[in-house]
Amino acid sequence: MRIVHLGLGAFARAHLLWYTQGANEAGGAEQWGVAAFTGRSAAAAEPLARQDGRYTLLVRSPEGDAPTTIDALVAVHDGADADAWREYFRRPEVGVVTLTVTEAGYRRTSDGALDRHDPAVALDVERLRAGGDALTAPGRLVDGLRARREAGTGPIAIVSCDNLPDNGRVTRRVTLDLASAVDESLARWIEEDVAFVSTMVDRITPATTDADRAIVRKLTGREDRSPVVTEPFSEWVLDGEFPAGRPRWEVAGAQLVDDLEPYERRKLWLLNAGHSLLAYEGLARGLSTVAEAFADPDCRADLEQLWSEAADVLTLPVDDATAALRARFANARIEHRLAQIAKDGSVKLPVRVMAVAQQRATAGLPVGRAAAGVVAAWIQHLESVDASTSDPGAVDLAERLRGQGSSTRADLALDLVAPRLARKDVFARHVAEQLAVHRPAHPTLAGARP
Numbered sequence: 073m074r075i076v077h078l079g080l081g082a083f084a085r086a087h088l089l090w091y092t093q094g095a096n097e098a099g100g101a102e103q104w105g106v107a108a109f110t111g112r113s114a115a116a117a118e119p120l121a122r123q124d125g126r127y128t129l130l131v132r133s134p135e136g137d138a139p140t141t142i143d144a145l146v147a148v149h150d151g152a153d154a155d156a157w158r159e160y161f162r163r164p165e166v167g168v169v170t171l172t173v174t175e176a177g178y179r180r181t182s183d184g185a186l187d188r189h190d191p192a193v194a195l196d197v198e199r200l201r202a203g204g205d206a207l208t209a210p211g212r213l214v215d216g217l218r219a220r221r222e223a224g225t226g227p228i229a230i231v232s233c234d235n236l237p238d239n240g241r242v243t244r245r246v247t248l249d250l251a252s253a254v255d256e257s258l259a260r261w262i263e264e265d266v267a268f269v270s271t272m273v274d275r276i277t278p279a280t281t282d283a284d285r286a287i288v289r290k291l292t293g294r295e296d297r298s299p300v301v302t303e304p305f306s307e308w309v310l311d312g313e314f315p316a317g318r319p320r321w322e323v324a325g326a327q328l329v330d331d332l333e334p335y336e337r338r339k340l341w342l343l344n345a346g347h348s349l350l351a352y353e354g355l356a357r358g359l360s361t362v363a364e365a366f367a368d369p370d371c372r373a374d375l376e377q378l379w380s381e382a383a384d385v386l387t388l389p390v391d392d393a394t395a396a397l398r399a400r401f402a403n404a405r406i407e408h409r410l411a412q413i414a415k416d417g418s419v420k421l422p423v424r425v426m427a428v429a430q431q432r433a434t435a436g437l438p439v440g441r442a443a444a445g446v447v448a449a450w451i452q453h454l455e456s457v458d459a460s461t462s463d464p465g466a467v468d469l470a471e472r473l474r475g476q477g478s479s480t481r482a483d484l485a486l487d488l489v490a491p492r493l494a495r496k497d498v499f500a501r502h503v504a505e506q507l508a509v510h511r512p513a514h515p516t517l518a519g520a521r522p
């Protein structure tokens with residue numbers, strides 16, 4: 073066991089574990105096992121632990137399903153098991169810590185610092201100062217790294233696999249901010265001895281359904297309570313140092329690069345921005361999945377326009393990527409729920425959509441109308457759901473939107489997702505125009521304002 077993972081969701085099992093298994097299969101004596109901890113609840117750990125971590129990965133193409141057994145997951149823990157967490161960090165053979173804790177899991181403010189006003193963060197500072205257990209992902213990293221430093225077992229690499237630009241730098245910043253609040257000397261050790269690796273991750277992996285479990289039973293003849301369904305496409309691009317070694321993920325197709333930014337921009341600005349557009353515009357039309365929204369002519373036209381706005385400011389070629397995305401989004405056998413993608417828009421839109429608008433403004437291009445359409449659709453979505461569960465970062469915004477007209481709603485929303493956007497006034501006008509024009513067709517949005 074040489075990798076510790078935090079956030080045992082579907083994606084880590086379709087991506088990190090799949091690449092690690094591929095490296096192990098080609099690696100001879102060099103084997104890397106993963107010990108994974110759930111992010112928030114024990115629920116995901118229990119069924120997997122009962123299967124000794126072994127599960128079926130079902131690769132779903134338009135033509136059919138191909139099952140593979142993944143056995144690189146060698147230990148599964150409830151995330152609350154802080155003793156086990158610290159114990160792994162103390163081991164010299166553990167060289168890599170990976171994370172999939174969602175964008176919101178990094179607990180940062182819009183300028184990238186750790187959000188010290190977040191009650192869970194404040195509690196972590198108190199608990200860690202008193203030697204207690206941490207609640208948040210940054211808190212757990214600080215706790216684990218403190219155990220490693222005290223054990224004297226040397227440098228280690230932290231690898232974020234969440235959809236955030238320069239996610240290694242993001243992870244480093246929140247970890248150091250929290251460590252400094254707990255113990256300055258620990259923060260200095262982290263600065264010196266801990267490597268933070270940035271990665272671009274890509275593989276569309278929806279939440280597993282009961283129907284998927286039944287298909288796995290039929291295909292394999294085995295009862296698997298934790299299978300994962302994913303698409304055939306997969307990409308992983310990494311940039312950073314691994315002072316205590318790493319699996320040879322490149323033999324399974326990963327790329328090690330010196331400049332990650334062009335890759336992550338292309339992926340976030342085409343795929344993830346496209347997903348967010350389809351989620352908000354598709355849900356407003358009463359649609360449920362990415363494939364359904366992609367088949368809707370209006371959503372499709374807006375998506376193509378969004379891609380064209382992004383392409384103007386991307387440096388890598390986009391034609392192959394958009395061609396692949398058209399096929400990936402059209403794969404109706406992958407039932408990727410729009411409601412899942414729509415969550416936490418306040419944290420996702422800045423990096424997926426607003427970053428493109430900013431880049432266009434910087435390049436002297438008109439800020440995007442399709443991007444403004446996504447923001448308008450997000451505002452209307454927020455007005456139709458319970459923000460406390462679907463987008464905790466936007467609860468305050470959702471309250472302030474009530475009773476306001478289009479221009480004020482546009483301004484309020486942009487204050488949250490793009491406070492420093494160049495030519496924000498022009499963008500806000502586009503958002504307000506679309507809020508005024510588009511009335512959501514779906515009945516659950518009947519209460520939304522014109």
Ligand SMILES: NC(=O)c1ccc[n+]([C@@H]2O[C@H](COP(=O)([O-])OP(=O)(O)OC[C@H]3O[C@@H](n4cnc5c(N)ncnc54)[C@H](O)[C@@H]3O)[C@@H](O)[C@H]2O)c1
Pocket residue numbers: 078079080081082083084110111112113116172173174175176177178208209233234235236273274275276277278279
């Ligand atoms: N599913 C995909 O297609 C996909 C593709 C690329 C990247 N990702 C990245 O992986 C993340 C997880 O996706 P998933 O499909 O595994 O989702 P999931 O719902 O299956 O799992 C989410 C995981 O994150 C943990 N988590 C959630 N909120 C947290 C928080 N505030 N603090 C700590 N842990 C938290 C959960 O406990 C769980 O382990 C995404 O948010 C994204 O950043 C997902």
Ligand SMILES: O=P(O)(O)OC[C@@H](O)[C@@H](O)[C@H](O)[C@H](O)CO
Pocket residue numbers: 175235273274275276277343344347348412413
């Ligand atoms: O997983 P999230 O919540 O960050 O975003 C939802 C999707 O856009 C995302 O999961 C994509 O499917 C994924 O990034 C594809 O690689």
